Amino acid sequence: MMKLIYTRRYNIGFLGLERLHPFDSRKYGRAWRAIGSVGRLLRDRALVGVPRPVSVAELSVTHDPSYLARLGDPRELAWVLELPFLRRLPAWAVWRAVLRPMRWAVAGSLVAAREALTHGLALNLSGGYHHARPNGGEGFCVFNDIAHLVHGLRTAGRLAPDDRVVYVDLDAHQGNGVCHHFRSDPRVFLYDAFNPHIYPAHDQEARRRIDCAVPLPDHCTGGEYMRLLNLTLPGFLDSVCRSGRVGLAVYNAGTDVFAGDTLGGLNLTAADVLARDLYVIEQLRGRVVPTVMLLSGGYSRESYRLVANTAVELLRRYPTGRGAG
Numbered sequence: 602m603m604k605l606i607y608t609r610r611y612n613i614g615f616l617g618l619e620r621l622h623p624f625d626s627r628k629y630g631r632a633w634r635a636i637g638s639v640g641r642l643l644r645d646r647a648l649v650g651v652p653r654p655v656s657v658a659e660l661s662v663t664h665d666p667s668y669l670a671r672l673g674d675p676r677e678l679a680w681v682l683e684l685p686f687l688r689r690l691p692a693w694a695v696w697r698a699v700l701r702p703m704r705w706a707v708a709g710s711l712v713a714a715r716e717a718l719t720h721g722l723a724l725n726l727s728g729g730y731h732h733a734r735p736n737g738g739e740g741f742c743v744f745n746d747i748a749h750l751v752h753g754l755r756t757a758g759r760l761a762p763d764d765r766v767v768y769v770d771l772d773a774h775q776g777n778g779v780c781h782h783f784r785s786d787p788r789v790f791l792y793d794a795f796n797p798h799i800y801p802a803h804d805q806e807a808r809r810r811i812d813c814a815v816p817l818p819d820h821c822t823g824g825e826y827m828r829l830l831n832l833t834l835p836g837f838l839d840s841v842c843r844s845g846r847v848g849l850a851v852y853n854a855g856t857d858v859f860a861g862d863t864l865g866g867l868n869l870t871a872a873d874v875l876a877r878d879l880y881v882i883e884q885l886r887g888r889v890v891p892t893v894m895l896l897s898g899g900y901s902r903e904s905y906r907l908v909a910n911t912a913v914e915l916l917r918r919y920p921t922g923r924g925a926g
């Protein structure tokens with residue numbers, strides 16, 4: 602069955618941020634309501650809350666303390682989030698308005714990963730900050746929730762020391778921060794299909810770490826996208842599953858592959874995005890790999906609807922029954 606992880610604290614609704622940035626900082630709440638408008642009962646039965654945000658001490662396990670200290674300076678955060686006006690704000694305001702919701706989201710990704718191990722499938726209605734490196738944030742990503750959840754499961758013993766983790770990144774942007782976090786961890790296998798002509802094209806060091814890289818053509822349509830996915834993903838998963846136990850899959854399901862997205866440079870329709878998500882989940886479930894799905898990027902006004910479409914369909918396919926955990 603599927604679990605849905607959400608808290609209203611994910612949403613950044615302060616300082617007018619949502620009007621100044623391509624990132625729809627309230628898409629989480631919008632997606633939550635859109636799911637409820639067509640499947641309220643399914644949604645509410647699947648809900649798992651998040652007890653608290655991740656602490657700075659917990660973040661210092663996967664991020665350099667010197668980087669976390671730098672975040673006390675609004676100029677650092679203005680650079681990471683590409684929002685120059687943040688430079689002029691007091692540090693406390695930036696922490697409360699921007700970093701606190703992100704700390705909730707990072708905590709939510711670990712909750713979702715735990716639920717995935719117990720129930721097979723979990724969707725965090727946030728997270729997927731795949732550009733954040735151990736020693737610095739970039740590309741709207743401050744903390745790397747993927748590194749946090751993998752480390753959290755390992756230290757809690759929920760993943761055995763030699764359990765493998767499969768990471769499937771289908772956000773339009775290459776997940777360079779994840780590559781840097783797992784640069785020398787051979788237990789994490791990285792699959793990444795991305796637009797090679799956009800940010801972070803400069804980061805060749807990250808690209809070299811990808812185990813299966815699928816550069817997509819500019820303005821790639823759904824047909825071509827699915828053809829490439831079909832050609833590469835099953836073989837990649839087979840090769841990883843054949844030679845060792847896979848404890849968890851992380852699916853970073855960015856919706857910036859959508860044709861209406863201003864940053865992704867790809868050309869998928871809403872129906873294509875839904876078909877893509879269902880295909881990936883089926884591929885992972887078919888191999889009995891517990892799967893946690895994260896939202897990652899999505900910069901169009903339609904992004905929350907795309908998320909809701911996938912969530913509703915997954916909830917219908919893998920419902921949480923009455924009284925079921």
Ligand SMILES: [Zn+2]
Nearest residue numbers: 772773774898
């Ligand atoms: Zn992206």
